[in-house]
Amino acid sequence: MKHLALLIVGLWALAISSCKRDSDAPKNSFTPYDIQIPKRFPPMEVPTYNAMSVERVALGRKLYYDPILSNDGRACASCHYQNMGFTSDNFPVTPVLPHVNLGWSKHFLWKGEKTCSLEDMMMYEVNEFFQTDINKLNADKTYRDLFFKAYNVQNITSLNVAYALAQFFRTLNSGNSKFDQYRRGEAVLTPNERNGMITFFTEKGDCFHCHNEIFLTDNDFHNTGLDSTFSSISKGRYDVTGEVSDMGKYKTPTLRNCELRDRFMHDGRYTTLEQVIEFYNSGVHQNSPNIDPLMTLPFKETGLHLTQQDKDDLLSFLKTLTDTNFTTNPDLSKP
Amino acid sequence: MVIRFSFFLFTFFSILPGCKKTDEKETAWQVNISYQVDSSPLQMNRMMYMCEAGYDYEVTKLNYYVSHFVFSKNDGSQYESDKVFYVNAANPTTNSLLFENFPPGDYTAVDFYVGLDSSHNVTDGLAATLDNINMGWPDEMGGGYHFMKLEGHYKDANGTYGFAIHLGKNKHLVPIHLSRALTVSGGHSSPLNLTMNINEWFKNPAVYDFNTDGNYSMNNDTAMQKLCINGADIFN
Structure with missing residues (x-):
């Protein structure tokens, strides 16, 4: 009888030890x-459920550059080149907004189609934009190992992929341009750059109300009078909210690294910064419905009246927003 | 023995006044702000209001700071808070101003500023937040912050135009004084409910006319000063 009891206890202990749970991994x-x-x-702000780690950032970086994310050979980096400030001239429909300083953003895409956390935004990218085939990642031993190291999971899910991408996005930060250095007292602007800065940050050019001096965007939506009527295809933020007052509004793009782009505005209608400056100087449609009140200042009714020198100086200033530390940072490049 | 007992009594009554009663402990207390245009609740982006000068108008943005709250009692004592609140009329969470450590008592008046006192109104004088950054007043125009951005559109007989009432610079603080009986206890106390009447910016004591005073207050100290004086009674 004593031996039988010992046998039962032994078998029970053996059975318990052989049941492997995830938490036992x-x-x-x-x-x-x-x-x-x-x-x-x-x-x-970093959510506690996706705390930053070296392993996770490295994994997100690898995914960012890997076409395994898609089913048609595209990766994030296919449309977001580091040497262009993580945007590009390669876009199928609308110009791509740059992947920069998005860790501080709540509104994503031109119309603010997504108002959410970076993690939720990345879930959209994985599940809807790329329609990532998770089976491909699970079939790849390298990724299985990396996800295990980063998230302690043996079965990769779309959530894990989104979280890893969000980690890398939080490292895509630009804040060391010549203008930043000037504000910190570490650099000196040329007279032309300084004149342009004054135009930018005073009512003369009145750029600063939408392009604040830290992010160079207010992360808000405006109708700046690009058009007097709106196409049936795109009516701006109205397409998201259904609010008539949102017709013609698009997200303010950051001007950081704008020198490196060759498509401007939500539809890419301009190909040079000179064209953009000239639009604000003389091309604003004052009769555009819902035009932002700041676009119709009394002295703006017939344009800003900038001289050619003013415009040249403004262009010089915009070029001081280029952050080569960001565009050449090896930690952000293809691994 | 008598000496020892006297010492005990002395010590006991010396300590007693220093002990705070439970209901005197600092408490969390709230001020709530809502918006009206005269008797109608404010609805953003609706051309449905009329200002004293006779123009129909709508409000598209109303962002501002309130700061330097001073709560006064009848005996002349005051509680002064150094808290600064950023308020976005369109964002309900910013319209509840929480004082975490408010001393209970019966108060008879409250004073505060629409805007920032000079110690905060310097570049980087407030914590770097997205809202504070967007309220920045560039160094090229003196630095600090916008005190208020009130924007919208208005109509006159000739058409529709934009307006932007931006206040800033130390001389354009808007002092608010409200006589109000307030009882704040250690337990649950009713909040102080304030209502801003947008139309009060444009009247009393002087009618503010967008067409003659300026639909944009930027670079216009005369307009800003007129708005500051009108603004003294925007809250009730």
Whole structure:
């Protein structure tokens, strides 16, 4: 009888030990990752459910450049080139907004189609934009190992992919342009750049109300009078909210690294910064419905009246927003 | 023995006044702000209001700071808060101003500024937040922050135009004084409910006319000053 009892206890212990649960799997210790926040920038909110780690950032970076995300050979990097400030001239429908400083953004895409966290935005990219085939990732031993190291999972899900991408996006931060350095007292602007800066940050050019001096965007939506009527295809933020007052409004794009782009506005109608400046100087449609009140200042009724020198200086200033530390940072390049 | 007992009594009554009663502990207390145009609740982006000068108008944006709150009692004592609140009329969460450590008591008046006192109104004088960054007043125009951005459109007989009432610079603070009996206790206390009447910016004591005073206050100290004086009674 005593032997029978011992046998039962032994079998029970054996059965328990052979039941492998996920929590019993070997755990990895993550290496904390400190996001480099540029001076004068706000702290970046990182959700506790996706705490930053070196392993996760590295995984997100690999995914960003890997066409395994899609079923047609595209990766994020196919339309977002580092040397162009993570945007490009390669776009199928509308110009792509640059992937920069998005860790501080709540509204994504030109019309604000998504108002959410970076993680939720990446879920959209994985599930809807790329329609990522998770089976391909699970069939890849390298990715299985990397996801195990980063998220302690043995079965990769779209959620894991989205979280890893969000990690890398939080490292795509630009805040060390010549203008930033000037504001910090580390660089000197040329007289032309300084004149352009004054035009930008005073009512003369009145750029600053939508392009604040830290992010160079207010992360809001405006109708700047590009058109007097709106196409049936795109009516701007109205297409998202259904609010008549949102017709013709699009997200303010950041001007960081704008020198490196060759398509401007939501439909890419302009190909040079000179054309953009001239639009604001003399081309605003004052009769556009819902035009932003700031676009119809009394002295703007017939344009800004900038001289050629003013425009040249403004262009010089816009070029001081280029952050070569960002566009050449090896930590952000294809691994 | 008598000496020891006297010492005990002395010590006991010396300590007693220093002990705060439960209902005197600092408490969380709230001020709520809502918006009207005269007797109608404010609805953003609706051309349905009329200002004193006779123009139909709509409000598309109303962002501002309130700061330097001073709550006064009848005995002359005051509670002064150094909190600064950013308010976006379109964002309900910003319209509830929370004072985490408010001393209970019976108050008879509250004073505060629409805008920022000079110690905060300097570049980077406030914490770097998205809202504060968007309210920045560029160094090229003196630095600091916009105190208020009130924007919209209005109509006259000839057409529709934009307006932008932007206030800034230390001399354009808007002081608010409200006589109000307020009882704040250690337990649950009713919040102070304030209502901003948008039309009060445009009247009393002087009618503000977009066409003659300026539909844009930027670079227009005369317009800003007129708005500041009108603004003294925007809250009730």
